[in-house]
Amino acid sequence: xxxxxxxxxxxxxxxxxxxxxxxxxxxxxxxxxxxxxxxxxxxxxxxxxxxxxxxxxxxxxxxxxxxxxxxxxxxxxxxxxxxxxxxxxxxxxxxxxxxxxxxxxxxxxxxxxxxxxxxxxxxxxxxxxxxxxxxxxxxxxxxxxxxxxxxxxxxxxxxxxxxxxxxxxxxxxxxxxxxxxxxxxxxxxxxxxxxxxxxxxxxxxxxxxxxxxxxxxxxxxxxxxxxxxxxxxxxxxxxxxxxxxxxxxxxxxxxxxxxxxxxxxxxxxxxxxxxxxxxxxxxxxxxxxxxxxxxxxxxxxxxxxxxxxxxxxxxxxxxxxxxxxxxxxxxxxxxxxxxxxxxxxxxxxxxxxxxxxxxxxxxxxxxxxxxxxxxxxxxxxxxxxxxxxxxxxxxxxxxxxxxxxxxxxxxxxxxxxxxx
Amino acid sequence: xxxxxxxxxxxxxxxxxxxxxxxxxxxxxxxxxxxxxxxxxxxxxxxxxxxxxxxxxxxxxxxxxxxxxxxxxxxxxxxxxxxxxxxxxxxxxxxxxxxxxxxxxxxxxxxxxxxxxxxxxxxxxxxxxxxxxxxxxxxxxxxxxxxxxxxxxxxxxxxxxxxxxxxxxxxxxxxxxxxxxxxxxxxxxxxxxxxxxxxxxxxxxxxxxxxxxxxxxxxxxxxxxxxxxxxxxxxxxxxxxxxxxxxxxxxxxxxxxxxxxxxxxxxxxxxxxxxxxxxxxxxxxxxxxxxxxxxxxxxxxxxxxxxxxxxxxxxxxxxxxxxxxxxxxxxxxxxxxxxxxxxxxxxxxxxxxxxxxxxxxxxxxxxxxxxxxxxxxxxxxxxxxxxxxxxxxxxxxxxxxxxxxxxxxxxxxxxxxxxx
Numbered sequence: 001x002x003x004x005x006x007x008x009x010x011x012x013x014x015x016x017x018x019x020x021x022x023x024x025x026x027x028x029x030x031x032x033x034x035x036x037x038x039x040x041x042x043x044x045x046x047x048x049x050x051x052x053x054x055x056x057x058x059x060x061x062x063x064x065x066x067x068x069x070x071x072x073x074x075x076x077x078x079x080x081x082x083x084x085x086x087x088x089x090x091x092x093x094x095x096x097x098x099x100x101x102x103x104x105x106x107x108x109x110x111x112x113x114x115x116x117x118x119x120x121x122x123x124x125x126x127x128x129x130x131x132x133x134x135x136x137x138x139x140x141x142x143x144x145x146x147x148x149x150x151x152x153x154x155x156x157x158x159x160x161x162x163x164x165x166x167x168x169x170x171x172x173x174x175x176x177x178x179x180x181x182x183x184x185x186x187x188x189x190x191x192x193x194x195x196x197x198x199x200x201x202x203x204x205x206x207x208x209x210x211x212x213x214x215x216x217x218x219x220x221x222x223x224x225x226x227x228x229x230x231x232x233x234x235x236x237x238x239x240x241x242x243x244x245x246x247x248x249x250x251x252x253x254x255x256x257x258x259x260x261x262x263x264x265x266x267x268x269x270x271x272x273x274x275x276x277x278x279x280x281x282x283x284x285x286x287x288x289x290x291x292x293x294x295x296x297x298x299x300x301x302x303x304x305x306x307x308x309x310x311x312x313x314x315x316x317x318x319x320x321x322x323x324x325x326x327x328x329x330x331x332x333x334x335x336x337x338x339x340x341x342x343x344x345x346x347x348x349x350x351x352x353x354x355x356x357x358x359x360x361x362x363x364x365x366x367x368x369x370x371x372x373x374x375x376x377x378x379x380x381x382x383x384x385x386x387x388x389x390x391x392x393x394x395x396x397x398x399x400x401x402x403x404x405x406x407x408x409x410x411x412x413x414x415x416x417x418x419x420x
Numbered sequence: 421x422x423x424x425x426x427x428x429x430x431x432x433x434x435x436x437x438x439x440x441x442x443x444x445x446x447x448x449x450x451x452x453x454x455x456x457x458x459x460x461x462x463x464x465x466x467x468x469x470x471x472x473x474x475x476x477x478x479x480x481x482x483x484x485x486x487x488x489x490x491x492x493x494x495x496x497x498x499x500x501x502x503x504x505x506x507x508x509x510x511x512x513x514x515x516x517x518x519x520x521x522x523x524x525x526x527x528x529x530x531x532x533x534x535x536x537x538x539x540x541x542x543x544x545x546x547x548x549x550x551x552x553x554x555x556x557x558x559x560x561x562x563x564x565x566x567x568x569x570x571x572x573x574x575x576x577x578x579x580x581x582x583x584x585x586x587x588x589x590x591x592x593x594x595x596x597x598x599x600x601x602x603x604x605x606x607x608x609x610x611x612x613x614x615x616x617x618x619x620x621x622x623x624x625x626x627x628x629x630x631x632x633x634x635x636x637x638x639x640x641x642x643x644x645x646x647x648x649x650x651x652x653x654x655x656x657x658x659x660x661x662x663x664x665x666x667x668x669x670x671x672x673x674x675x676x677x678x679x680x681x682x683x684x685x686x687x688x689x690x691x692x693x694x695x696x697x698x699x700x701x702x703x704x705x706x707x708x709x710x711x712x713x714x715x716x717x718x719x720x721x722x723x724x725x726x727x728x729x730x731x732x733x734x735x736x737x738x739x740x741x742x743x744x745x746x747x748x749x750x751x752x753x754x755x756x757x758x759x760x761x762x763x764x765x766x767x768x769x770x771x772x773x774x775x776x777x778x779x780x781x782x783x784x785x786x787x788x789x790x791x792x793x794x795x796x797x798x799x800x801x802x803x804x805x806x807x808x809x810x811x812x813x814x815x816x817x818x819x820x821x822x823x824x825x826x827x828x829x830x831x832x833x834x835x836x837x838x839x840x
Contacts, residue, residue, distance in 0.1 A: 083692065083694050083696070085691075085692050125694075214695065223804045226682065226684035228776035229682070231683075232673065232676070249651070253651045253652065262647065264695075266694050268690050271505075272503065273686070275634065275684075275687040276552070287696060356648035
């Protein structure tokens with residue numbers, strides 16, 4: 001059986017239906033909807049000839065054993081959780097594609113020499129507990145003990161939530177697979193940016209994933225009655241945050257003229273957040289992303305300077321703690337070459353481009369060779385309800401991924417430990 | 421029995437104990453804690469010789485009938501709800517003072533000619549449903565039908581909440597008392613500002629209450645992935661709000677050099693508020709307060725100009741709707757004179773000063789003559805846990821209020837409808 005556009009379309013539609021009807025398309029990690037979607041996926045994996053299981057991090061893994069014992073797995077994967085009000089393709093497209101590749105091999109009766117894994121990684125998007133890429137981080141041994149103790153708004157810890165999802169958080173810490181225990185990791189994802197669509201090409205070969213520095217900011221000013229404290233005696237923490245935000249933006253705009261660089265404040269919490277109370281405290285999360293390590297370092301220095309300046313000007317206390325540093329990750333050159341060859345053989349044009357978004361692939365790169373394929377998405381939009389990609393592009397991507405899997409499975413015969 | 425400092429102290433301590441233990445001192449209107457505190461107050465009113473009842477707006481009113489039929493009531497009151505993380509004195513000091521005045525008259529066996537009312541107004545602080553001064557607004561016929569349909573975060577309407585508190589929201593609309601049906605309204609309150617403490621005087625005679633214009637702002641930008649949309653292509657609604665906030669602050673600082681004027685953004689809600697999503701929409705509430713009507717008009721014009729400018733600069737949509745306009749309210753000159761005379765006779769120094777905060781007295785002024793007495797509060801701080809006032813100042817205020825009540829009760833003999 002060839003890769004089937006219609007089957008992929010149907011899988012996507014089914015997964016899209018697991019959404020909060022009030023906020024399409026919302027399927028937050030750890031939610032009841034997410035569990036239902038995973039139950040469906042569990043069944044779909046079985047129908048594709050895969051044996052589903054949950055690993056210690058509650059990653060859902062569909063395994064098809066290989067013909068030869070002792071070979072490392074070939075892995076494809078992505079995630080099916082969404083941000084609030086996100087879309088139908090981010091993550092889900094990669095899972096559906098991986099599933100379709102496995103299914104087409106199964107229906108062909110084609111047994112690989114290596115084990116084949118299709119992975120739905122747990123909680124790739126920022127979870128209600130804080131951390132993102134929870135499952136892949138844990139698989140790579142990068143989920144820290146303190147991450148496990150972080151709580152959602154209801155007070156549940158991430159540790160408890162992973163156990164609730166079927167994981168074994170007490171066994172997390174070391175990588176779940178030893179480095180090198182993976183033959184290859186391949187992931188298809190929507191670009192989430194405008195470049196492929198603008199260039200009119202169906203595929204992108206990802207050169208690397210930007211580094212992400214994440215800062216937790218806290219401004220402590222002076223809470224007071226909104227009617228009785230004169231303007232010039234105020235220490236309004238929200239005004240201080242507004243200045244920080246605009247100054248960081250100015251830095252990011254300048255920097256972006258030299259290298260790919262963005263800075264975003266996406267989360268803000270005002271205390272006490274009453275209309276007639278001067279905000280006494282504000283918390284916020286600020287992100288900086290770049291492919292260039294030096295640009296991120298410069299960003300940190302700029303942020304420190306801005307915080308000091310605003311602190312002095314406004315008489316407030318400003319803290320900025322870096323809570324996360326994901327260094328830029330480069331794709332495996334050999335896998336990139338194989339992807340390019342496969343695309344060329346099929347007469348498909350492609351761009352080489354970096355990923356501005358983080359992916360589970362970042363962590364999988366710590367365990368073995370990693371590469372990613374992008375497909376265009378309309379208007380470059382992602383994390384919004386109208387996020388849209390063409391399933392025909394997904395099918396093209398699936399064919400290229402299958403070509404590369406077969407090539408890897410074949411090539412390794414000559415060098416693999418179980419070879420003749 | 422004289423006014424008792426110790427009794428007032430005890431009442432305050434008891435009321436302070438009805439607090440969310442995690443966030444002292446929090447007793448939000450309509451909460452279970454609030455209901456418990458009102459149950460205590462109901463009992464305390466009875467012990468002070470008052471007959472408690474709830475009016476249609478669920479204001480808790482303790483009534484002592486007067487000796488002569490047909491006379492309008494003399495009313496003292498305030499409120500016992502707090503903002504989140506507020507203090508022990510805002511509102512509560514006025515209720516405790518009114519209670520003590522009534523109690524001392526009762527224990528003296530002194531029956532006034534007029535009915536005496538002690539009122540705990542429902543929900544003076546901004547309620548979880550939006551509106552503030554809910555009870556006094558309703559008493560003055562100023563609570564609009566659409567206010568009753570506003571909902572808290574759980575989806576309950578204010579109408580339902582008032583009914584839950586024992587009111588009859590279907591009977592709200594017209595004033596609950598006809599204008600002129602009040603002999604006088606007197607309220608003691610902490611200043612919530614620094615002037616009395618700085619001047620070292622125990623009492624303030626309030627000249628008027630500032631007008632409040634409240635605006636609901638909404639910025640609609642473009643939600644997107646925080647990693648993939650280049651800085652210069654973003655329409656970040658939070659950045660736009662930050663500019664609006666800082667420009668409004670600059671206007672308010674300039675204006676405040678001419679007349680008392682403040683502007684505050686105390687409430688902000690970011691959508692979707694995820695750390696890796698560019699905020700697509702932000703809501704906020706902006707307040708402007710002034711004793712000068714013209715300054716508020718100027719503030720509105722300045723805000724419109726700022727919104728247009730930022731809208732154009734950032735390519736976002738900015739809406740600013742005035743949801744509330746409370747005009748400045750002046751105190752009754754005769755009541756102010758009686759308060760000053762009473763203070764002078766007792767050898768107490770005082771300041772005449774405006775109130776920067778809104779009070780239930782604003783609405784009561786629509787029903788009859790109104791005046792207020794302020795007492796100092798430490799550091800001018802209010803709406804914070806460390807809010808503090810001296811109960812001895814409350815006792816001085818109680819004596820002055822009682823003097824004026826007795827004087828009014830006596831004087832009206834000569835002119836009242838039931839006079840000889």
